[in-house]
Amino acid sequence: MPAIETMDLTKRYGDVTALSSLSLSVPEGELFGLLGPNGSGKTTTIEILTGQLDPTEGTASVLGHDPAGDPLAVREAVGILPEREDPPSFLTPREYLQFVGDVRGLSGVDDRIAEWADRLGFVDTLDTISTDLSEGERQRVMLAQTFVHEPDLVFIDEPLVNLDPIMQAEVKDHMRDYCERGNTLFLSTHFLEVAEELCTSVGIVRDGDLVAERDPRDLDPDEQLLDYFRQEVEPEGNETGPENGAVAGPAATPAETDERDP
Numbered sequence: 001m002p003a004i005e006t007m008d009l010t011k012r013y014g015d016v017t018a019l020s021s022l023s024l025s026v027p028e029g030e031l032f033g034l035l036g037p038n039g040s041g042k043t044t045t046i047e048i049l050t051g052q053l054d055p056t057e058g059t060a061s062v063l064g065h066d067p068a069g070d071p072l073a074v075r076e077a078v079g080i081l082p083e084r085e086d087p088p089s090f091l092t093p094r095e096y097l098q099f100v101g102d103v104r105g106l107s108g109v110d111d112r113i114a115e116w117a118d119r120l121g122f123v124d125t126l127d128t129i130s131t132d133l134s135e136g137e138r139q140r141v142m143l144a145q146t147f148v149h150e151p152d153l154v155f156i157d158e159p160l161v162n163l164d165p166i167m168q169a170e171v172k173d174h175m176r177d178y179c180e181r182g183n184t185l186f187l188s189t190h191f192l193e194v195a196e197e198l199c200t201s202v203g204i205v206r207d208g209d210l211v212a213e214r215d216p217r218d219l220d221p222d223e224q225l226l227d228y229f230r231q232e233v234e235p236e237g238n239e240t241g242p243e244n245g246a247v248a249g250p251a252a253t254p255a256e257t258d259e260r261d262p
């Protein structure tokens with residue numbers, strides 16, 4: 001059974017069609033990257049798969065659960081890190097992670113918090129009120145809450161944004177190890193270099209439909225994921241675009257900027 005499967009997922013908001021018969025299948029153990037221009041339907045897909053939003057039509061299965069019919073079962077089983085999500089400003093990382101542990105019914109929470117704070121380098125700020133943390137420090141805490149209950153499947157929107165280069169390398173290693181242990185990771189990113197380096201499969205969405213799927217490790221040595229992306233998302237005869245590797249997204253890799261993806 002695939003970790004994730006969708007059949008003809010469609011989401012309409014009045015006249016706007018955010019998803020249009022999107023079908024995809026992500027096997028267990030895959031490090032899958034969902035790529036696409038702004039407004040192509042990536043967030044909508046993640047919100048449906050994590051039971052936050054009901055589709056207008058179509059079906060989905062996530063670890064064998066129906067996110068529309070049983071959203072709680074999905075949310076209990078997976079880790080989720082939406083883009084631009086922070087820990088509550090009035091809690092310290094320790095208090096927030098204890099709260100997450102309580103909600104998830106975890107045992108040994110203090111040990112888990114210590115382990116993740118050590119791994120993601122926030123031991124020194126565990127007891128600092130979150131409003132006083134930098135953006136990167138808050139992202140580390142949010143990554144910890146995503147993985148702290150050791151879920152089999154994790155959804156992350158822009159995992160490396162705001163992290164310094166050393167922490168990016170640490171998180172990349174963790175994500176690879178996580179999938180090598182048989183778990184599944186579903187990323188959404190505008191950073192094609194990150195997808196090319198990490199993902200074992202990428203799917204490209206355009207206008208709410210999956211238009212291409214590929215293992216980036218199969219790219220020819222002289223072919224870049226950006227070229228492939230352009231070919232799939234740009235209508236014929238309109239093949240000019242940004243030269244920076246993040247089409248219709250931010251102008252630099254996360255290593256080069258402190259700005260969040262617009």
Ligand SMILES: Nc1ncnc2c1ncn2[C@@H]1O[C@H](COP(=O)(O)OP(=O)(O)OP(=O)(O)O)[C@@H](O)[C@H]1O
Pocket residue numbers: 013016017018036037038039040041042043044045262
């Ligand atoms: N609540 C809403 N009401 C109306 N339209 C919406 C709503 N949410 C999303 N849309 C529209 O649905 C389409 C898909 O949006 P979505 O946020 O899924 O795209 P995305 O690929 O995640 O974009 P980005 O890369 O900019 O984050 C867009 O046209 C967007 O304007």
